[in-house]
Structures are given as structure tokens and as C-alpha cells.
Amino acid sequence: MRDERRDGGVGAERWRVETGGKIRTTPVVRRGVVYVGSDDGHLHALDVDSGAERWRFEAGSMSSSVPAVADGTVYLGGDARLYAVDVATGTQQWAFTPDGKLYPTPAVVGDTVFVGGYDDGAILYALDAGSGSERWRFEGAGVSPTVADGTVYAGNPTGDDGGLYAVDIDTGMERWRFGGGSAVGTAPTVTEDTIYVGYRDDCLYALDAATGAERWRFDGGRYHPRSAPAVAEGAVYVGCKDGYLYAVDATSGDRSWRYATGGAISSVPAVRDGTVYVGSYDGHLYALDAARGTEQWRFEAGGGVWSLAVVDGTAYVGSHDNHLYAVTVAERTDAARPAPTRSEGDGADSTDASGERRDGA
Secondary structure (H helix, E strand, C coil): CCCECCCCCCCEEEEEEECCCHHHHHHHHCCCCCEECCHHHCEEEEECCCEEEEEEEEECCCCCCEEEEEEEEEEEEEEEEEEECCCCCCCCCEEEECCCEEEEEEECCEEEEEEEEEECCCCEEEEEECCCCEEEEECCCCCCEECCCCCCECCCCCCCCCCCCECCCCCCCEEEEECCCECCCCEEEEEEEEEEEEEEECEEEECCCCCEEEEEEHHHHHHCCCCCCEEEECEEEEEECCCCEEEEECCCCCCEEEECCCCCCEEEEEEEEEEEEEEECCCCEEEECCCCCCCCEEEECCCCEEEEEEECHHHHHEEEEEEEEEEEECCCCCCCCCCCCCCCCCCCCCCCCCCCCCCCC
16 A cells, blocks of 8 residues: 555545645635645635645734635634635735634634634634624633524633533523533534534533433543534544544534544644544544544655544645645535635554454455
């Protein structure tokens, strides 16, 4: 099995772009443009076909900011401020400065931007998307806001007085909170009536989205989940600090399989057409059979893989070597390119009795 394929087919590198710093956060792809932040302090807007730079925006420290794109604007955090930037020109439209610290990854729904901060406690802000003016704030949560069905779900960074909160998007009033065993460790993922979220007590939780009641918890036993869960075809996929990608039954919480990489996993898994893609700090992008956990192929980057997005047959891979890679994972069709949204994963391996997948490379 080759580590990196150069034959132009699946697993082959299409292009790479070097930035001035590590790429730790998930790239976002909209209308033929890849938006990605770098430790060089810039948001880079790149052409999906060639990697050519369209523009860059200087935001200062933004190593953990995942941009949100909606209605001609990209929203991102940097230097303790939230910026709104024109998608066509890269020019600043407005900036919001919170009280104290900013948790730099926003979510956008309709005409409202949600972003978290910290000032003697976590704060969730609701801002006007057009002007950046504050509409309301909620004290108690603010990390990794995720919006679904009229509710914004956000975590508390310390676990004090609740770990995950559900807040009404219109009023800013609390609907429920779930404490769990510690602080929230990942962004929540919401599908239909269930929320999946990792905590720093080494557990993945499934919660009722309406009430916050616990449905099940999965204890991997070693190191807390690092990546937001991905949910597809009745399974939950989550990467952990122990280097394993776990596949867990979405209904029961039972482990289906796990696959050992050579380093911690912080990239959000992506599931497409029966394959789950995940990056590892060991410097590889892995393509695994989603049902069995067997390795199909791997791509070797020049450093640890910290982030990943798969769109229209291409994986965009952020690496510790300062590069963003575009890697072919399937045939692309122009019609499959997504329009902007308002908001917002063949090996010879063997399976033991516990369902654990071993790296057969």
C-alpha cells in the first residue's frame, strides 16, 4: 500500500498551498472558494480548482477560528474580535469586540451571528449579521455554538454549573442544561432529535435535543474526544486524543469498531458514499470503510493533519507543515458544488473479538 498516490486517481494530490503558519481549523468551501485560517494570522480565500489565492484578510491570532459563510459575508474570529468580511473582495464590513476573551468560531442563521466569549464566565452573544450590533447575550455558555430548530447549543469551558446549554435563538433564554461529568470537549452535532457531544471526562454523550436528557454515553476509556462527532447511516464517528477513530451505534451507543492511527485526532471526520475520512497528527489522511473500519487508502502530508473538509470529490487537508492540500477522493461534478448556506467527516486489517480495528499497514 502506497502512502501517497501520484497516479492522478483517488488519493492523489491535486494541489497544495503554503501559508505562513500551521493550519489547525476546518476549511470551509462555498461557490468555488476555499476559506481557511492559518497561524500566520490571515484568512485565505483560495480557488478550489487551482489553489490560487483570491485574497487574504489579516485577522491576527485566529488559529482556532472556523469561518462561517452566509449571504456574501464570511465571519471569523481573530485578535479577540469577530470580523465580517466581504466574500468577493476580502474587505472588512464590521468588527465586534466582546467583553474579555473571544471564542473565535461563529455560527450564522438568518440575520443573526452567534459567537462565544469569556469574561469571568462564558458568554454567548447574538449579533446582527449586517451591522455586528448586539441583540442579546447569555451568561453561562459560549464555546462552539451550533444552531438547529430555533435553539443554539453551546458549551461551558469549565464544566461549572452545567456543560452544554440549550438557548432560545430569539430570546436568549435558557431552555435546558446538561452537566455531564466535566467540561464540554467538542462542538455538538445535532441530527433530528439527538445531540452528540464529547466531554473531557473521556465520554461521548447522546442527548435528547428537546430536553437535554441523556440517552446514552460511550466511554472510550482513554483520552477525551477531540473532534466534533460526524453522524451518518446510523453511526457516530469521533476521533480521540488516543489516536483512535471510533464508530459508535447512533441508537445504542455500542462501539461498532475503532481504527488506530499513529497520532491524536482533532479533525472532524467526513463521511461520503460509504467512506469515512479522517486526519491524524501522524501526518496522514485516512480513507476507511465506514461500515467495517478497514483502510482503503491513505495520503501522507508533510506534517500532522489537524483539519479536514470533503466537498465535491476533494478533501481539503490542513497540516502542521503550513500547507493546505487538495486531495482527490472521488470524481467531481460541478453541479455538486454547494451553494452558500446560512449556517451552520483495501486494507488487510483484522478484527478482534472486541470489534477493534488494527492498522494493517
